[in-house]
Amino acid sequence: MxxxxxxxxxxxxxxxxxxxxxxxxxxxxxxxxxxxxxxxxxxxxxxxxxxxxxxxxxxxxxxxxxxxxxxxxxxxPPSTFRPEPKWMEDFSIACPPGLEQPYDLLKEVYVAMQNAQPYLAAMGIRALLEQMMIQRVHDNGSFDKNLQKFQEAGFVSALQREQLETVLEVGHAAIHRGYKPTEEDLATIVDLTEVLVQSIYLHGDKARELKGKIPPRKK
Ligand SMILES: [Zn+2]
Structure with a gap:
């Protein structure tokens, strides 16, 4: 045949x-x-x-x-249900040598998802968010305190903080309670993480760039 x-x-x-x-x-x-x-x-x-x-x-x-x-x-390479976002290159530039951990962790999260390793993906997201908070508000001793400072400093709204707590909880459950996140769970927490990464690391530069392009108002 x-x-x-x-x-x-x-x-x-x-x-x-x-x-x-x-x-x-x-x-x-x-x-x-x-x-x-x-x-x-x-x-x-x-x-x-x-x-x-x-x-x-x-x-x-x-x-x-x-x-x-x-x-x-x-x-x-394995089939992936979640390709890397197009802004990964910009994220790498926003994480210079010495501060590259958030970028490296997000990169590893996509590799874990591509290779059907949901525990590692969830743990990686939790580690990424922790690093992100430490880079912006230093280490205040615990996740809760870091989160509190993060919100007080205006990096996230009250609503985003609530979402962030859920994302962190999934990582905690994967590490300590043997919880295996489903593809859908991972898609949700990666969605939230991507939005946060963009607003913390990328949108600031884009907004400044845009501001520089707008002609000033006439006095
Ligand atoms: Zn093709």
Whole structure:
């Protein structure tokens, strides 16, 4: 049977299912000593027909598998449900050497999410928020006190503080209470974190830039 030259697969750059050209195929196989059980792994090098990104698809099979149950293939790099935001480059500039921890932590959060590591992602977000507060209002000894100072200094509103407490609580539960956040939980806390990072690190510069461009009012 001729092998298909196209395959539908998730593209991280296009952000969804896309047609992919199959560039190359390879496979390995194995059999049990008495040869009554066999299996193997099929590899395909795929190229997105939309953006040309290349990904490796790996699918395993075994003669004992139930034909009605699919073994999900794996992809390298793994499929991500949450691409990094476009402003990561600006965030890296806003975190110069010596103060780069918030940027590094957010970067690691996306890697953890891409590799289905929800505990690490939630812990990373908590660590990122702690660093962000320490950089702006110094370390006041506890999360609660840092949060209090953070709000008093005007970095967050009362409403945002409440949201921030929820985000921090998810990280605390992942660390201390064995709580495994769902994809939806992670999406929510990453949404809130991204908004905060932008308002603390990026919007200030943009607002100053804009202010400089506006012609002054006539006296
Ligand atoms: Zn693509």
């Amino acid at each position: 001729a092998q298909p030259t196209f395959r539908k697969a998730h593209c991280n750059d296009c952000g969804g299912e896309r047609n992919h050209h199959v560039l190359h195929r390879d496979s390995t196989s194995w059999e049990a000593e008495d040869a009554c059980v066999t299996g193997g792994t099929n590899y395909e090098m795929l190229k997105c027909a939309g953006c040309d990104k290349v990904v490796l698809r790996e699918s395993e099979w075994c003669s004992e598998d139930d034909p009605h149950i699919d073994r999900p293939p794996r992809y390298f």
